[in-house]
Amino acid sequence: MDLWFTEQHTKDVCFSIRVEKQIHSEQSKYQRIDVFESKEFGRFLTIDGKMMLTEKDEFIYHEMIVHVPMAVNPGVKNVLVIGGGDGGTIRELTRYGTIEKIDLVEVDKRVLEVSRAYFPEVSEKLSDKRISFYFEDGLRFIREKENEYDLIIVDSTDPFGPGEGLFTKEFYGSCCNALKENGILVNQQECPYYADYSKFMKRAHQCMQEFFPVCRIYQAQIPSYPSGNWVFGFASKGLNPVSDLRDSEWNKLGLKTRYYNTDVHVGSFAIPNYIRDILADTTEQQEF
Amino acid sequence: MDLWFTEQHTKDVCFSIRVEKQIHSEQSKYQRIDVFESKEFGRFLTIDGKMMLTEKDEFIYHEMIVHVPMAVNPGVKNVLVIGGGDGGTIRELTRYGTIEKIDLVEVDKRVLEVSRAYFPEVSEKLSDKRISFYFEDGLRFIREKENEYDLIIVDSTDPFGPGEGLFTKEFYGSCCNALKENGILVNQQECPYYADYSKFMKRAHQCMQEFFPVCRIYQAQIPSYPSGNWVFGFASKGLNPVSDLRDSEWNKLGLKTRYYNTDVHVGSFAIPNYIRDILADTTEQQEF
Numbered sequence: 150m151d152l153w154f155t156e157q158h159t160k161d162v163c164f165s166i167r168v169e170k171q172i173h174s175e176q177s178k179y180q181r182i183d184v185f186e187s188k189e190f191g192r193f194l195t196i197d198g199k200m201m202l203t204e205k206d207e208f209i210y211h212e213m214i215v216h217v218p219m220a221v222n223p224g225v226k227n228v229l230v231i232g233g234g235d236g237g238t239i240r241e242l243t244r245y246g247t248i249e250k251i252d253l254v255e256v257d258k259r260v261l262e263v264s265r266a267y268f269p270e271v272s273e274k275l276s277d278k279r280i281s282f283y284f285e286d287g288l289r290f291i292r293e294k295e296n297e298y299d300l301i302i303v304d305s306t307d308p309f310g311p312g313e314g315l316f317t318k319e320f321y322g323s324c325c326n327a328l329k330e331n332g333i334l335v336n337q338q339e340c341p342y343y344a345d346y347s348k349f350m351k352r353a354h355q356c357m358q359e360f361f362p363v364c365r366i367y368q369a370q371i372p373s374y375p376s377g378n379w380v381f382g383f384a385s386k387g388l389n390p391v392s393d394l395r396d397s398e399w400n401k402l403g404l405k406t407r408y409y410n411t412d413v414h415v416g417s418f419a420i421p422n423y424i425r426d427i428l429a430d431t432t433e434q435q436e437f
Numbered sequence: 438m439d440l441w442f443t444e445q446h447t448k449d450v451c452f453s454i455r456v457e458k459q460i461h462s463e464q465s466k467y468q469r470i471d472v473f474e475s476k477e478f479g480r481f482l483t484i485d486g487k488m489m490l491t492e493k494d495e496f497i498y499h500e501m502i503v504h505v506p507m508a509v510n511p512g513v514k515n516v517l518v519i520g521g522g523d524g525g526t527i528r529e530l531t532r533y534g535t536i537e538k539i540d541l542v543e544v545d546k547r548v549l550e551v552s553r554a555y556f557p558e559v560s561e562k563l564s565d566k567r568i569s570f571y572f573e574d575g576l577r578f579i580r581e582k583e584n585e586y587d588l589i590i591v592d593s594t595d596p597f598g599p600g601e602g603l604f605t606k607e608f609y610g611s612c613c614n615a616l617k618e619n620g621i622l623v624n625q626q627e628c629p630y631y632a633d634y635s636k637f638m639k640r641a642h643q644c645m646q647e648f649f650p651v652c653r654i655y656q657a658q659i660p661s662y663p664s665g666n667w668v669f670g671f672a673s674k675g676l677n678p679v680s681d682l683r684d685s686e687w688n689k690l691g692l693k694t695r696y697y698n699t700d701v702h703v704g705s706f707a708i709p710n711y712i713r714d715i716l717a718d719t720t721e722q723q724e725f
Contacts, residue, residue, distance in 0.1 A: 153451070160455075161477040163441070167449035189449040189631075206630075209709070342494075342660045343477075370658060370666040370709075372630045377665015378658040412707040419704025421497070421658075421696040 154185055154193075156200055158375040159343050166190055166373075173267060177259035180306075184267045190373055192267060194235065196260070196306055203373045207237050207271060210337075212409040213369040213417065214381060215241035218300050218333040220399035220414055221388050223247065225299040229327065231287035231315065233304030234260030236272035242302075243274040244404055252298075254283045254290045288314035294327035301328060303336035308349050316349055318356045325360040325386075334384040338366060341424045342376040350380050354428050357384045365390055366428070367417040369408070380424075391418050442473055442481075444488055446663040447631050454478055454661075461555060465547035468594075472555045478661055480555060482523065484548070484594055491661045495525050495559060498625075500697040501657040501705065502669060503529035506588050506621040508687040508702055509676050511535065513587040517615065519575035519603065521592030522548030524560035530590075531562040532692055540586075542571045542578045576602035582615035589616060591624035596637050604637055606644045613648040613674075622672040626654060629712045630664040638668050642716050645672045653678055654716070655705040657696070668712075679706050 155165040166187050173184035183195045191204030202210065215238055219225060226249045230238050234255035242248055255261060261282075264272040283290055287303075301324050308316040315336070324334050338353045339346040350366070358364045361384035371379045383390045396411035443453040454475050461472035471483045479492030490498065503526055507513060514537045518526055522543035530536055543549060549570075552560040571578055575591075589612050596604040603624070612622050626641045627634040638654070646652045649672035659667045671678045684699035 159477055161475065162455070163451075163453040165451040165453065187449065189447055208711075342658075368658070370630075370656070370664075372664040372666070376658070376660040378660070407711045408709040410707075410710055413709050414707075416704030416707025419698075419700040419702075421701050422698055423496075423695045426695075 154187070154195070156195075156198060156375075159345055162343070164373075164375070166193070173263060175259065175263075177257050179257045182259060182263050184263065193373070194263070194268065199307055200373050201306070202235055202237060202268075202271065204268070204270070206371055206373050209369050209371045209408045210379065211237035211241050212406050213367070214238055214302055214304060214335055214337065216399075216404070216406060216409040217367060217381070217383065217390065217414055217417070218302070218335050219245060220395060220411060221385075221390055221393050222299065222331055222333055223395055223398055224331070225333075226250065227298045227300075228252070229254065229291070229294075229298045229301045231291070231301070231303045231305065233302065234258075235264040235268060236261070236275040238302055238304045239277065239280065240271065240274040243277045243279070245402075249279060251277070251280045252283060253280055254285060254287045256284070256286050258284045286314070288317075288320050288323070291320070291323040291327050294323070296327070296329055298327055299329055299332055301332070301334045303334070305337060307339065316353050316356070318359065321353075321356045321360050321384075328386065330386060331388060332386055333388060334361065334382070336382045338380040338382045340375045340378060341368070341380050341427065342378060346375060347427050351427055351430075353382055357382055361385060363387060363389055365418055366420060366424075368420070369417060391415055442475070442483070444483075444486060444663075447633055450631070452661075452663070454481070461551060463547065463551075465545050467545045470547060470551050472551060481661070482551070482556065487595055488661050489594070490523055490525060490556075490559065492556070492558070494659055494661050497657050497659045497696045498667065499525035499529050500694050501655070502526055502590055502592060502623055502625065504687075504692070504694060504697040505655060505669070505671065505678065505702055505705070506590070506623050507533060508683060508699060509673075509678050509681050510587065510619055510621055511683055511686055512619070513621075514538065515586050515588075516540070517542065517579070517582075517586045517589045519579070519589070519591045519593065521590065522546075523552040523556060524549070524563040526590055526592045527565065527568065528559065528562040531565045531567070533690075537567060539565070539568045540571060541568055542573060542575045544572065544574050546572045574602065576605075576608050576611070579608070579611040579615050582611070584615070584617055586615055587617055587620055589620070589622045591622070593625060595627065604641050604644070606647065609644045609648050609672075616674065618674060619676060620674055621676060622649065622670070624670045626668040626670045628663045628666060629656075629668050629715065630666060634663060635715050639715055639718075641670055645670055649673060651675065651677055653706055654708060654712075656708070657705060679703055
């Protein structure tokens with residue numbers, strides 16, 4: 150038996166994982182959700198045929214989207230997570246006893262239910278008492294919020310389909326209003342190498358720059374994602390992700406992490422020239 | 438017409454590139470050499486079916502294997518390159534007017550000839566007058582050298598086949614003898630994520646530690662290589678790759694690079710915990 154899951158990273162590049170078996174498949178109201186079992190990456194979750202997470206390397210994405218902002222502002226109390234129904238971002242957030250309240254806004258409840266059924270180690274903290282669940286559109290949810298959150302994490306799918314509104318100027322403006330003075334916004338910004346993805350990185354970065362005085366990107370190496378290199382955005386009203394890093398404070402917490410450490414934190418903000426050039430190039434600037 | 442080149446990154450993971458046409462194929466005395474034309478990666482060179490370089494992302498590998506040591510010791514005059522017959526490492530080295538002499542030891546002359554025929558932008562500096570060519574085995578070549586080089590770059594194929602001897606204790610001991618007091622050894626150490634590759638990273642690191650007081654690894658993100666994340670080793674008799682970085686001196690040279698910059702230099706030495714753990718784990722230590 151020779152069964153392969155293949156994702157087209159571009160129309161001319163494919164990444165394939167040998168599958169032991171498909172263990173779940175459904176068309177939810179919003180998207181197609183599948184779960185597979187594999188030797189190399191363990192169980193993995195795809196949405197509309199695109200890799201969302203694998204048991205083997207999900208720690209990289211989830212640690213980097215959470216611990217980077219938390220090590221810059223350990224005083225975070227109120228958090229908004231948009232997307233992230235699988236629970237991985239929640240799992241990392243709940244390790245901070247200082248966080249008081251987490252609003253999780255996930256448009257598709259079935260992502261949570263599927264993660265609970267098949268990824269117990271990813272979803273285990275979705276039962277944490279500090280979480281309030283909102284199964285609705287993130288763009289609409291955030292419109293009414295003002296000066297409410299210390300941290301917003303946009304843990305979205307790719308900006309094709311339901312995640313599209315989370316890559317618009319309106320959305321980042323609303324995030325800015327919803328954040329307090331010391332607020333930080335972190336989002337996933339796709340892959341910087343292939344042009345089909347990097348155009349979204351560039352668009353997100355340009356939109357965020359309109360609202361936030363501090364606007365940077367940082368990288369993490371995630372083997373199951375296109376090109377293996379992924380970019381996150383970090384925006385704030387003042388806190389600098391490198392010079393305001395509270396490294397000794399974070400290290401004193403004694404959190405055991407498998408990817409993140411405070412050296413990696415600083416290193417992840419060192420951006421290769423070709424990626425800097427994409428972000429600096431304004432020739433394709435347009436209204437979003 | 439639907440033609441794909443596929444490389445098995447592990448027995449359960451494949452990476453495929455759509456090919457316009459195969460433009461060269463031969464079995465040399467040592468290995469099978471192929472050249473393909475593709476839209477996404479431009480022309481690319483494979484050896485024994487493994488990706489060696491693509492026109493689109495070769496700059497990442499070649500800049501990182503050369504500029505990292507050169508920015509730590511700008512006084513480098515005599516260089517030994519083992520492998521690297523394609524000429525990409527040479528191209529970056531020849532940008533330094535201060536380098537006086539480069540010995541290129543490539544076991545397979547056909548790699549040079551194929552690169553000259555099909556990759557003019559990679560091989561263009563193979564005509565530089567400072568280069569002496571030695572078409573022989575690197576392991577044997579270096580045995581007789583003592584206190585001769587400021588920098589040794591091991592730009593080898595994977596440690597299966599002809600490249601195997603370059604991952605042994607004997608080889609690193611010879612490198613140590615061949616280097617001067619301020620000498621630096623840099624080598625490619627495979628991918629840290631998949632176990633089939635990271636065992637070679639670990640082996641190389643352990644061997645190098647036996648001879649060199651300073652022994653570090655650094656990373657670069659190369660989309661056409663397994664997992665997209667690649668590791669280089671940096672070993673020296675005293676120079677530290679981070680605290681001895683001569684960043685302002687290097688920046689004054691005004692070299693235009695597409696990946697490397699002195700921030701990336703420092704950042705590339707920030708190693709995620711799971712990779713640190715692989716290197717620290719001594720349970721599988723053995724004689725090489």
